[in-house]
Amino acid sequence: MSQDQIDMLKRALAREKAARKQAEKILEDKAAELYEAKQKLEKSYLELEALLDKTDSQLQGVFENIVDAYVIIDLQGDILKMNEAAVDMLGFDDAKENFNLMKLAAPKETKRVADSFRSLLEKGSITDFFLNIITRKNESKLVHVNASVIYDKGIPVAAQGIVRDITIAKQNEEQLIESENRLSTLILNLDSGVLLEDENRKIVLTNKKFCELFGIPISPELMVGQDCSNAAEQSKTLFVDAEKFISKINETLKNRKTVLGDELKMLDGKILERDYIPIFKNNIYKGHLWSYRDVTLKRNYHQSLEAQRQKYSNIIANMNLGLVEADNDGKILMINQSFSEMSGYSEEELIGKTGKELFLTEENAEVIETKDVKRHKGESHSYEIKVKNKSNEDRHWLISGAPNYNLNGELVGAIGVHLDITEIKKLELQKEKLLVKLEKSNDELQEYAHIVSHDLKSPLRGIDALVNWIKEDNKGKLDAVSIQNFELIETTLEKMEQLISDILLYSSIGSEAPEKEPVDLNDVVSELKTILFVPEHISINVLNKLPIVKGDKTKLKQLFQNLISNGVKFNDKERGIIEIDVLEQKSFYQFSIKDNGVGIEKEYHDKIFKIFHSLNTSKESTGIGLSIVKKIIDLYKGEIWIDSEAGNGTTFYFTLKK
Template sequence: MSKEEIDILKRALAREKASRKVAEEILELKSAELWEANQKLARAYSEVESLLSKTDSQLQGVFETIVDAYVVADINGHIIKMNEATVSLLGLKDVNDSCNLMELVQPSEYNNVYLAFNNIYKYGGSISDLLVNITTKDNRDIIVQINASVIYDNGVPIATQGIVRDITKDKEAEEYLIQSENRLSTLIRNLDSGVLLEDENRKIVLTNNKFCDLFGIPLQPDQLIGADCSNSAEESKNMFVDSKGFISRINEIVEKRELVVGDELKMVNGSILERDYIPVFSDSKYRGHLWSYRDVTLRRKYRHNIEAEREKYRSIIANMHLGLVELDKEERIIMVNQSYLNMSGYSEDELLGKVGKDILLAKADRDMVEERMYERKKGLTNAYEIRVKNKQGERRHWLVSGAPNYNFNGEIIGSIGIVYDITEIKELHLQKENLLLKLEKSNDELQEYAHIVSHDLKSPLRSIDALVQWIKEDNKDKLDDMSLSNIDHIEKTLEKMEQLISDVLEYSSVGSEDKEKTNVNLADLVDGLCQILYIPEHIKVNVVNPLPSVKGDKTKLQQLFQNLMSNAVKFIDKPEGKIEIDVKSERGFYQFSVSDNGIGIEKQYHDKIFKIFHALNKSKDSTGIGLSIVKKIVDLHEGKIWLESEPNKGTTFFFTLKK
């Protein structure tokens, strides 16, 4: 190590010794100050103990009689003396337990408490109603109220004494009350009724938005608090139809101070208000009153409409031709209308309270009616026919429609029945049945007669035809051209006459046979007709869309298509003939069409061609019965038939058949 380095080290050691010496001197000085402070503190504590010992008898009396927690503490917060109430409040073991009150103060409150006590130590005075959040020794968070004062010795503060109260529950109750008041205030502000609370001097204590809206007040409810309502009626009287009555009624109500409910007010704008008045008393002393206003305009209109509807239906029920009867759960009659009285022949007094089936019902229907009544008690509706005997002893037939009757709670309380007298209808039905039987018998006789007549008519025609043939053969070399022409005319006339007789027989036969309907494949049916009908080579038959199967009489359906197709072939006059058969599916039925490009039919004859013997073309092949047969077959299958046609362009026949 060099000399320079040794010198540096020596200087450093010298500085360290100097610093250590200074530190020791400072420490000696501080220790002296601390010792002196400690001595002062000991003297002060001794003085407090001396003072307490001097006043111990006086304090003991206070401690024994005071109910609240009473405590004495030094200026640093250490408890010197306390009573049992303090022990219980602070969660201590006993009155001798040691505790520093500042240690119980919650951190957020510490600064406020320190400043409060520091001020009274410096400037004197006392602490009143200081609220502090503390945590007790047994870990309970509570709120305490402190009232304290300083204890002096020769003008020097040496301790504090005070009363500590647990106000936790009081604060909770106060907070709950504030919240309740806030909720109540919010509720009142948003009520659908206008509210006005006045004190005994008619000053506004509380009101809400609805009140301001009803009376057109352009202010917020808070702005009206404290306003004098003595002249408010005079100011708003013109808003009401009876302005004078509005003022006098308010004065009368306020003067009497009696409860008023449902006071009605009609306003000029058409609104109707309903007003309640509630006087407020406390210890039998009048404290003000509460007004409540409700806009009942819609309710009154609804009530008026309901009354009008009720009156309307009451009038309908009273005058309708249907009998109306209402029964209770024991089937006793509790209401009938006039029509029911007219139908039964009894008066209202004779029926009310009675069991209707015991008075009117025929014995044969009693079991059935009891079963229907049982169903109604189970919530079912039903309709049935009964036989009754009215007061005059006449046997009548009634159609009854019954339903359960419910109250507002959905409970069955009886039943309601609507009665229709169908006696005349039943008689007409019987007459109809008799007529149908007679008609059926007549049709059978007519059918038989038609066969006999056709046979009897055809026999002489055949004889005439044979005679004409014999004359023609026997005199073929003797007859001139005129005679041969006349004979030929006779032959054609005989042939047409025989065809006419056959067509009449066929027309009368349509519908006479009641065959069971079967599924008929119309595609196969039409294809078969194309094979057996004579269709010239210049005429083409085209089925546009596949034909369906329908339920019907196959023979009659074949006649239907055969007549329409033959009719089309007969009246095509074009070098290239065309017949189209098509079908279109509709809801519940098929729509068929058979069209041609023939001579067409003028519109004025469209309704006539379906009538028997109406042939528009007087050719030898037409008897005027074919289309009549077609219509009759369509009618038997519950369909419709019509046509569209233009002369020289062609005709389309449309008809429908049920699916």
């Protein structure tokens, strides 16, 4: 290295040494300044603490007795002190928690809080400041703040504030305003005329209906504040008895007692019902409320209803079917003469009593309870039940029951039409015994069935015609309940007639020896597809070619028709499928008709082929269809059984000999 390079290096080292000394001197000066600033800051805090200690005895009483949240903060917003109310409201764990109060402001409130804090320091106080905060427990609250600056010798050193939680109060205020608006809208649109007057008879509130009833051609809003002292005199010409109208108002206002249901007749034929309600506050009279209702239709309706009631009572009393009306608890409200004769009890003995307690054994009572559950769901049903009449005789009744509704569509009970089928039941039992013993008399049974069918259908048709005549004769006069009751009667009559027809069909099967002629079952199914109503979403498929069997084509058609119809009626799927198949055995054909419908619970598999056992309450279902199927198969000495689960469809299997 040359001497010049060595000299240059020495000069660089000297400069670096001088720069280091200068930097150290600057650091020493800054350290001294920081120490001095620290001393001043500590002195300021000591002075602030001294000030707080100086006033602590005064503030302590405030802290102990103030109900609202009370907080003291320094000029940066850090909490210096707070009472227990503030701890609870702001969600702190204790009063000594170190936290900056500004951080409680909701995010959208940050700028507004900063501006208000600057205003507080400039003006010395803020009042009625509303703020949304998020507490330490993450609860949203609306608070009301009044705050002021704490001074020491004229210098601001801290701030204090009272914070009130007005969240619930604000919600209540909004709900009250909303309720008042709804109430005002409701009153303005009421179907009753309303007039609210103060103690000086000045209008406080009225509505559209009041203006309409009294022919006032201005809106209700414009009537507020009007003097009603002479209103009665001006309106008296609208009423039949004008002087009574005036005197009654004067008397009512003088007595200041509640009056309900005053009836007023107007010259135009209207009938008004008036209520008067005085208003007192702390036993001081503050005004009154008039309420007017147009009851013209109601009065005319009651008069018409009474006349119609007498007419219908005579019709019901002379029906050949037992009619019973009951409430939701099963207590009898009304019966007709036919039911009295069927049961052996008088009307006085039955009204208010429960039918199942009078007529049924414990076993049969369970049947009624099951039907009641379905009725409460709005379902109609027909069923057979064994009862005991007043003479303790066993009788069999066929009951068609339907729910009964009031004008509001509320379920209020049930209406039941009763047919005493004891003789038919005895005939059925005798017929079954005759089938077992092969000792029946076909001609006599067929003749008897036709006589029974004719005798039962005749009164049903007569009742149906009579009901139609009553409806036509009183068109436009009947209320909704009466029309609904007539529709229930018509539906019940229709179902009863279908039931009687099915009974006749059932009884006629087997009365003659089955025909033995070749029947192509493919033709039978094809014909049924053309005559049966099959919705578009249901398809009927024949999986294999059906055989030609020997038998009566009509009865075989009835067999397939009932089973296919069963699959159509009780299919609840968006795409219904009915599949017909056959399996050839050595001496017989085994057929199957499968659907993907509602299915049948296993507990009912042995019951569905018995007469009157229906698992569905539709008007098309009488509980005889599958009994007819069973009887036809028995006639051909075949067998029938099912494979089914609720919700998973049903497959009917049956056999026919070759």
